[in-house]
Amino acid sequence: MAEKKIRLRLDKLTKIYHTPEGEFEAVHEVSLEVQDREFLVLLGPGHCGKTVLLNMIAGLEAPSSGSFYLDEKEVRGSHGAVGMVFQKTGLMPWKTVMQNVELGPKMAGEDKKTRRERAKKYIDLVGLSGFENSYPSQLSGGMKQRVGIARAYTNNPEILLMDEPFGALDAQTRYAMEDELIRIWEQEKRTIIFVTNNIEEAAYLGDRIVLFSECPARVKEIYEIDLPRPRNNVDPNFLHIRQVIAANTDLAL
């Protein structure tokens, strides 16, 4: 097997919140290696700290202890090397699709021509050409999430973080978006860390699945999914993997 480069290494990342009721540990000593251009899925029951973990990688929250390394360099604080797609999308409603997508490079100071070109490329990539001047209020949920993905890509991030991006969509749209995402990822392979609490989705998308325990989040097990894409979710191998994982999860109902 070819040597896979490690893009991101997490070393015993821990997050403890200090509340009036006492200390609350959200993430407990998570250590992980993320390979270059892999599609890594973080799977776990709801509210177990996955988002907190992602926030720490994105630099939105500081770890209580532990550290992480991007290309073997330790990173602290918010660093702009990630593109993040949020569940609630977070499109600026007063900006058009184009203005939203180009937001990252604009804040970084890139000149209009280059950034617009790149933004256009990704708007096309996610299948929204023609909607550059629309406002988010004019788009459907799925379309908005696609803008979110285009925006994350346009920022030329080292790593793409996706926090349950399809969680708010209906099942039909969700399936469609999963396919879309794979299509986009295969066209332009980037390292993706994808958080979900949906086993089917995890199995459908990921190269590897990291299974987390209930709160506080601890790495329970790591699964390698060796199935070719596009995957068939009624394929017996697929279903077998689902069963195995399901048996192992602490399901938070």
Added chain:
Amino acid sequence: MKKVLAFTLAMSLAMGGIAGCGEGSSSKKETKATAPKDSKTTWDIEPLDERQTLDIAYFSGVMHSLPIYIADEKGWFDELNIDLEYSSFTSGPAMMEANESWDIATTGSPGVLVGMLGYDVYCIGNCEYDAVLNLYTREDSPIYKAGKGKVEGAEELYGTAEEWAGTEWLLPVGTTTNIVLNSTLSLLGLEDKDITMVNMDNSTGFTAFKAGEGDGVCLSLSVALEAEKAGYKKVSGLDITGDLIECGICATADALENKRDAVKKFYEVYYRASEWIADNMEEAEGYYLETCEIEGIACDEETAKYICERRNSPTLDDVMEQLDTTVEYEPYTKRAVTKAESDLLVTLDFFINTGKYTDKDREFVLDNNMFDPSIAQEVHKEMTEAGRWNY
């Protein structure tokens, strides 16, 4: 004893500024038992058969409301089975607006006119002639520095047209003080447009003047004296221009119809009280101080003395004479105009000349006999028949 209407208070608060016109304390006088008919009353007036209440619109801090206060304090209304209920006002027009809530009012001529023209209120007698309306400047004003006596016939008037032109004056526009200012301008050969007038009431205007606003301020009564004590210089005034500005007793059409007897008795007591003041000046000054305190108007003994000394009020006899005498009055020839009416018309003419009222308004006042002599005449008759007419 004084009731204060909410909206009047709001107006007063806004207009009153720091020196402020206050609200009186509100306590109703206990209704006393009905006095028997044949017991002796102070002025030999017969009491009413049944106890009745008269609602009075009381103008705060002025001489022409003083007789009411004194008479009430001395029980001269009570012994006639008349109870008084008060509403305080600091402006004539506001008083007239509220005419639904009172029967009798005393106010300056501008207020009387508003009542006649807008609210079916009748003037039933002249009760006073304004005495203290002065114009003040600062010591360093060119007007004061120019000295007095430059204008013929007005030895105490300071300055000439040159110094007066272009100055800014603070005063309540459209009131009697306005008349004095305009008369001053006439004496100097100037017109309204040669100066600037800024509309502010007595106390607010004085406060602003002290803060450095305006070149001069027009003030009346106790505020005028405050100005003198503060070192400001009087450059003109009512006594210099010789204006005759009357204040009147008014009654609503409703009161004249439904409370006529009470109104007549009030009328007689009012003038008796007014005459009493002339004979008992020192005691009257004490009462004046009291009313100022109650109404929240700044005053002291010296001021009370000054104002009371200059009081200029007709007796009932004078009033009857005014009603019997006719004068020549060019603008209106449909009937003879009495002296009483013509005193009021001085103010109306002033307003017509300055474009505030029109000739039609004059016609209305005189055609409809808004100056109603009937109360005075009936009182005179009753007094003569009962042998009380001792003038």
Added chain:
Amino acid sequence: MDKKTKKNKFADGSTKYALLSVLGIAGFFVIWQLLVVSGIINSKYLAAPTDIIKLFFVKIAETAPDGNTLQVNVFSSLRVSLLGLFTALILGIPLGWLMGWYRWVDRFVTPLFEIIRPIPPISWIPLTILWLGIGLKAQAFIIFFSAFIPCVINSYTGIKQTSPVLINVAKTFGATNFTIFIKVGIPSSLPITFAGIRVALGNSWSTLVAAEMLASSAGLGYMILMGRAFARPDIIVLGMLVIGVIGAIMTALLEFAEKKIVKWGGRTR
């Protein structure tokens, strides 16, 4: 307009609603006119609409009883109230934004603000005379007060409810707190801020009469005062109507401006 187009206009309902509004106002005036003409309301206490309309045209040339023509009064009032309003917008809105975004500003300013807030603009009059004298500045100050409070409160509330997701988005792009304040906080607060401007506009225009009681020789409020001093209820009503109409026009202009600036339909989620 051919019949077909007319039918379509009615079909979509917009003409129907416009008609209702017109009927509402027209009906009000008709009833008013009838009440006065028939004598149910004494014409001395309330002038009929037809008289008011006549007076409107007369007052454009006639200066009685307040000494100014109608246009002079309108201009004077607009000057005072817009000066007070714009000062309030320029000072109040940024202050609200800063208070809502930076906690230390909030802690510092809010106690003082909460004490000043309940004080009615009118009661500032005596102090205003002392500090600003009389005239334009003083009157504008009173009006400033009435407009300032809603500006601050609304821009504060607006920016405080900035979506945390949007803030995080900006953070992932490496934006500083100040950049997020300017590029995310302020734009997302605009709908609520504009609601505050609308209130401020209404307040400033309606505090006008009180401000002009301070010391004026012109203005619509002054005109109403003079109408009162000289038994001219028709002047009073004319003044009130003009104040009302101008207020409505200003609100419409503000809505127009808002539509242009807040293009995205006003929802921040």
